[in-house]
Amino acid sequence: MPHTFNSGATDSRKVNGNAPVISVQDLTMAYGSFVLMRDVNFTVQRGDIFIIMGGSGCGKSTLLRHMVGLLSPAKGRILYEGISFFDAAPPTRSALMKRMGILYQSGALWSSMTLAENIALPLEHYTALSPGQIAEIVSFKLALVGLAGFEHYYPSEISGGMRKRAGLARALSLDPDILFFDEPSAGLDPVSAKRLDDLILELRDNLGATVVVVTHELHSIFAIGNNSVFLDAQTRTMIAAGNPNTLLRESQDPTVRTFLTRGKE
Amino acid sequence: MEILHFDQISDDAAIVRLSGRWKTGPQLPSASELSGHLDQTPATRRLSFDTQGLTEWDTGLLSFLKSVMRECSARKIDVDRSGLAAGVRRLLDLAMAVPEKKDAHRSTKSESFLSRVGSETIAFIQSAGEMVAFVGAACSALGRLLLRRASFRTDEFKLLVQESGAQALPIVSLISFLVGLILAFIGILQLKLFGAQIYVADLVGIAMVREMGAIMTGIIIAGRTGAAFAAQLGTMQVNEEIDALTTLGISPMAFLVLPRMVSLTLMMPLLCLYANIMGILGGMMVAAGLHGIKPVSYFQRTAEAVGLNDLAIGLFMSIVFGILISLAGCMRGMQCGRSASAVGSATTSAVVTSIVAIIMATAMITVVCDVIGI
Numbered sequence: 001m002p003h004t005f006n007s008g009a010t011d012s013r014k015v016n017g018n019a020p021v022i023s024v025q026d027l028t029m030a031y032g033s034f035v036l037m038r039d040v041n042f043t044v045q046r047g048d049i050f051i052i053m054g055g056s057g058c059g060k061s062t063l064l065r066h067m068v069g070l071l072s073p074a075k076g077r078i079l080y081e082g083i084s085f086f087d088a089a090p091p092t093r094s095a096l097m098k099r100m101g102i103l104y105q106s107g108a109l110w111s112s113m114t115l116a117e118n119i120a121l122p123l124e125h126y127t128a129l130s131p132g133q134i135a136e137i138v139s140f141k142l143a144l145v146g147l148a149g150f151e152h153y154y155p156s157e158i159s160g161g162m163r164k165r166a167g168l169a170r171a172l173s174l175d176p177d178i179l180f181f182d183e184p185s186a187g188l189d190p191v192s193a194k195r196l197d198d199l200i201l202e203l204r205d206n207l208g209a210t211v212v213v214v215t216h217e218l219h220s221i222f223a224i225g226n227n228s229v230f231l232d233a234q235t236r237t238m239i240a241a242g243n244p245n246t247l248l249r250e251s252q253d254p255t256v257r258t259f260l261t262r263g264k265e
Numbered sequence: 266m267e268i269l270h271f272d273q274i275s276d277d278a279a280i281v282r283l284s285g286r287w288k289t290g291p292q293l294p295s296a297s298e299l300s301g302h303l304d305q306t307p308a309t310r311r312l313s314f315d316t317q318g319l320t321e322w323d324t325g326l327l328s329f330l331k332s333v334m335r336e337c338s339a340r341k342i343d344v345d346r347s348g349l350a351a352g353v354r355r356l357l358d359l360a361m362a363v364p365e366k367k368d369a370h371r372s373t374k375s376e377s378f379l380s381r382v383g384s385e386t387i388a389f390i391q392s393a394g395e396m397v398a399f400v401g402a403a404c405s406a407l408g409r410l411l412l413r414r415a416s417f418r419t420d421e422f423k424l425l426v427q428e429s430g431a432q433a434l435p436i437v438s439l440i441s442f443l444v445g446l447i448l449a450f451i452g453i454l455q456l457k458l459f460g461a462q463i464y465v466a467d468l469v470g471i472a473m474v475r476e477m478g479a480i481m482t483g484i485i486i487a488g489r490t491g492a493a494f495a496a497q498l499g500t501m502q503v504n505e506e507i508d509a510l511t512t513l514g515i516s517p518m519a520f521l522v523l524p525r526m527v528s529l530t531l532m533m534p535l536l537c538l539y540a541n542i543m544g545i546l547g548g549m550m551v552a553a554g555l556h557g558i559k560p561v562s563y564f565q566r567t568a569e570a571v572g573l574n575d576l577a578i579g580l581f582m583s584i585v586f587g588i589l590i591s592l593a594g595c596m597r598g599m600q601c602g603r604s605a606s607a608v609g610s611a612t613t614s615a616v617v618t619s620i621v622a623i624i625m626a627t628a629m630i631t632v633v634c635d636v637i638g639i
C-alpha cells in the first residue's frame with residue numbers, strides 16, 4: 001500500500017505532476033434505455049477532496065457507482081491513473097479495488113456479522129495479519145469514528161447514524177488511498193458531522209488519500225472541498241465544475257447559485 | 266349558492282369567481298368544468314380570479330387551481346393570480362417551483378397481445394441465458410474452492426449447516442411420517458383384497474426410499490431453505506451489501522453462494538435418509554396399529570424388499586435436488602431488484618423454480634433408471 005506522507009497534499013499534485021487519480025471522459029450514464037446524464041467530464045487529482053453535488057435524485061449515487069466500477073458506462077470511460085477499470089486484466093482490477101474504500105449511502109454493513117467482523121473482513125482477505133493485530137486495528141478504526149466499544153454489536157442493534165460511521169470505519173480498514181463517500185454526514189448530528197469533516201481532512205493530509213464525496217451539506221462543501229462537479233437533473237448533464245468557493249463567487253448559472261446559497265439568491 | 270362561477274367580462278377576458286367552502290370532498294367541481302367553459306369561448310386570452318366570497322379552503326382549492334393553471338398554459342391563456350389570497354399564491358408557487366419532469370411518468374399505454382407474447386419470450390430466453398451464466402459462475406467458484414484458491418468463512422458455514430440441516434428436522438419428520446402413513450393406509454386397503462397385507466412393507470419401503478423420501482424432502486427444503494436463501498441474498502442486494510463485497514474484490518459467488526450450495530448439498534442426503542426412516546415408521550404405524558402386522562415382520566419384509574440400489578437412487582436424487590434448490594435460491598436472490606417488494610418476488614420465484622426443477626429432475630432420473638434397468 002503506497003502511503004506517501006506528504007504534508008500539505010493540496011500542493012503535492014503539482015510536485016508529482018503525474019496522471020490524475022481519476023479521469024472521467026465523456027461519460028454517459030443510463031439505466032437500460034433511460035439516459036440519466038450525458039457528457040460528464042472531470043478529473044480528480046491526487047490529494048483532492050472532490051465534491052459531487054446536485055439536487056436529490058439527479059444521479060450522484062449513480063455517478064459514484066460508475067466511479068467504483070459497479071456500473072459500466074453506457075458511453076465514455078473512466079480512467080484510474082490512465083487505466084480503464086473495465087478493460088483491465090483481473091489482477092489489475094483487484095489491485096485497484098484494494099486501493100478504494102467506499103462508504104455507501106445506506107452504510108451497507110454486512111448484517112450477519114458484528115461491527116468488528118465487518119471491519120476485519122477486508123483485513124483478513126488482503127493481509128496476513130494475526131487475529132490479535134486485526135483486533136487492534138479494528139478497535140482503532142472504530143474509535144476513529146467515535147464507536148469505541150461497539151465491536152460486538154450487530155448492524156441491526158445500532159442507529160442509522162452509527163451504521164453510517166461503522167461503514168466509514170470499514171471503508172478505512174485497508175487504509176485505501178482513494179475514498180468514496182456517499183452522503184457521509186446525512187443522519188449525523190452537527191458535532192459528529194464536524195468530526196467527520198476533520199477526519200476527511202486528516203486522512204487527506206496524513207495518508208495522502210484522495211477523497212470523492214457526495215454531499216448536500218453546504219457547510220462541509222465549503223469547508224473541505226477543493227474541487228467539485230455540479231450535476232443537473234433538468235439538463236441531464238454537469239453544469240458547473242471547480243472549487244466550490246470559487247463557484248459561489250463567480251458562477252453565473254442560476255441553478256448553481258440557488259443551490260450554493262440555499263435558495264437565498 | 267354555487268361555489269364556482271364564470272364571468273365573461275369581455276370577448277378575451279374572463280373572471281373565475283370562487284365562493285363558499287372549498288374543502289376537499291366530492292362536492293368540489295373539477296377543472297373540466299373550466300375547459301368546458303373555455304371551449305365555448307375560444308377567444309378568451311386572460312383569466313383572473315375573484316375570491317371575495319371564499320370562506321374556507323384546503324388542498325381541494327389548491328389542486329383545482331393547479332389544474333386550472335395547467336389547462337391555461339396549454340391553451341396559452343394569461344392567468345392573473347392577484348385575485349387569490351397570498352397564502353394560496355405562495356403554496357401554488359411552491360408546487361410549481363420544480364417544473365414537471367416530462368419523462369418521469371412511466372408510459373402506461375397498453376401493449377398489443379402479440380408484442381406482449383414477444384417480449385415475454387425474449388425475457389424468457391434472457392432469463393435462461395442468465396441461468397446458464399449463473400451455473401457457470403458457480404461451477405468456476407467451486408473449482409477455485411477445490412483448488413484452494415478461495416475460501417469461505419467457516420463460522421458462517423457452520424451456521425448454514427445448522428440452519429439447512431438440523432433445524433429442518435422437525436418439519437421433515439412430520440411430513441415424511443405422514444406420507445409413509447398415507448401410503449400404507451391406501452396401499453393396505455387394496456392389498457387386503459388379496460390377503461397380502463404384509464406386502465405393504467414393500468410398497469412403503471420402496472416408494473419412500475426410491476422416490477418419495479427425496480421428493481418430499483426436496484419440496485420441504487425448497488419452501489424452507491431455498492426461500493430463505495433467496496430472501497437473505499435479496500435483502501443483501503437491497504442494502505448494497507453485495508456491492509460492498511464486490512467493490513472490495515471479494516466475489517459474492519465464493520463468499521455467499523458457495524457456502525450455501527455446499528451446506529445444502531451435504532445436508533440433503535442426510536435429511537433424505539432421515540425422511541426414509543420416518544416414512545417407513547409411518548407405514549409400520551398403520552400396519553401394526555390398524556391391521557395387526559407385527560413390527561418385527563414388517564421390518565424384515567422391508568429389509569428384504571428394499572435394495573441397495575433403491576437407496577442409492579434416492580440419495581443421488583436428493584443430492585441433485587440439493588444442488589438445484591440452492592442454485593435456484595441463490596440465483597433468484599442475486600438477481601433481486603433494489604426494493605422490498607423485489608425480495609418478495611425473488612423468494613416466490615426461487616420456490617417455483619426449485620419445485621419445477623425438482624419435478625423435472627425426478628422425471629429424468631426415473632426414466633434413465635428405467636432405461637438402464639436399475
Ligand SMILES: Nc1ncnc2c1ncn2[C@@H]1O[C@H](COP(=O)(O)OP(=O)(O)OP(=O)(O)O)[C@@H](O)[C@H]1O
Nearest residue numbers: 031036054055056057058059060061062063105603
Ligand atoms: N436501478 C435503477 N433502475 C432505473 N432507474 C434508477 C435505478 N436506480 C436509480 N434510478 C434512477 O436514477 C436517478 C438517480 O438516482 P441516484 O440514486 O443516483 O440519485 P442521487 O442523486 O444519489 O439522489 P439522492 O441525493 O436522493 O441520493 C433516480 O431518478 C432514479 O429514478
Ligand SMILES: [Mg+2]
Nearest residue numbers: 060061062105
Ligand atoms: Mg444518492
